[in-house]
Amino acid sequence: MTESALPVPGWAREVAASLGEGPHVVVTGISPSGHIHIGNLREVLVGEAVCRALRERGEEVRFIFHADTADPLRKIAPGVPKEYERYLGHPIAKIPDPAGEHESYAESFLAPFERALHAMGMEIDVLRSHELYEKGVYTEVTREALEHTEELRRIMNEVTGREMPEGWSPYVPRASSGKLTGNRFVRHLPDEHKVVFVTEEGREEVADYSKGEGKLGWRVELAARWKALGVTFEPFGKDHTSRGGSTDTADLMAREVFGYPVPGRYEYEWLQIRGLGAMSSSRGIVLLPGEMLEIMPPDALRLLVLGRDPSRALDVDVAAGFPRFMDEYRAAVGEPEVPFTHLALVAQTFGEDIGGAAEALRHSGYGAAAEDEGRLARDLYYARNWAERWAPEEQRFKMTGEVPGLASQLGEEERTYLGIVAERLGTEMDAEEIQETLYSAARELGIKPRRAFAALYAALLGRKSGPKAGPFIAGAGVEVVRERLRSVAGGEV
């Protein structure tokens, strides 16, 4: 996979133009405490587009995805066993993966996302905050924060309008119990880069912040991270940028405490799933990058997620509206013209038979789409996956598991036809022979082909029409089809 072939969007150029001379560090990130969905991907893609715009004008750019793996677990993701409540307040990098596949809770969500980023050809450094803390990347800024505790507290109080409690500290140490929450700060030992604190149980303990035995509180961490990583640009979702929000505190902290210029910013709006509203990891309503890459190529996903303008809310529709999106995408990037709905039909009809599909496409005037069989195979893969998983019912053609109710309405004549067809079909027949068999049998019986085929669709699909019958039956398997036709012909419905 290579990087995007799409042109750099205009809005990204404008953003880049507002940033000064490089070198630049563009950072995006999220706390992997639940599924990382395409809403989160929007942030990464905004960052990527700005990176590309910067590079286009010759800047040196480092692009980072900062996974907040040191964050405490606040809520248990859907599907995670209830026993995990005992890990509430523990860093998600230190909690085991419920499925036992990955090395931690955080990693179980991060790994699939990272894989998708790489599949998209993204040139991005994926950093894990717990590793940064352990390696000492944040040691200096942590010391600085601790030395300016009162100033930071003042900013927190003023901006959020809430009084930080007694024992508040910009640094959140991890107790020997594993918990980050409930600890009260006592004092800072700058020479040893340690803090002394009292645990929930009232025990006095010590944490070494040069070794990752804790983390900065979220709002302070944001500003500290800018300085520690040299960040010059970061996109934010609108939840962070409301007044009194985390960007407000971080801006002040950066300027007044860390002496670091506030990085360039871009506010993006949220993605919604058509008909379902905003994505929500905690409600399990998400679209994942990985599953999206099974129905479209990376650049299509870029377009889908970014939309025309990421500062605007966007409804993502991967069901009924998807074919049109794909048609526009294909036209935009110069892919051979063929309606996506037609590809879906052909894909469902021919299954793995790429040659047959190519033939059918040529026949219906879409020869260009069949020219490159490698590309065609890929297109059919996307179309088939879409049809099976996301398409509206009327565009799915899959043999039902049971005899459809519609079959019971078939008349005597039609049943006879189906019975004859069942006898004549042979497992060695190819799609064309099957088609011929179906057609000639109808002729012989004096049934209008239209009715004969309708009967077939009723028996196989439970609907009045369907894809071209010969290839479809070849794809579904002659044996199962014969069995079905026999039972319908025999009146077992």
Next chain:
RNA sequence: GGGCCGGUAGCUCAGUGGUAGAGCAGGGGACUUUUAAUCCUCGUGUCGUAGGUUCGAUCCCUACCCGGCUCACCA
């Protein structure tokens, strides 16, 4: 309440300072050894409301109305 984003043909949306477009749906027609597909043809709607800037605004500014989302550290 603050913030952000919308309010354009039945539906979904695009659009530009100079008197508005697409897709779908719908109507009509053509073609085809079933299906699917394809082709031709038909769209005057106060561009949310009221003001303002301008020679001229749907597109710029202001106010208001309606809707969605977001502010409890889940983009």
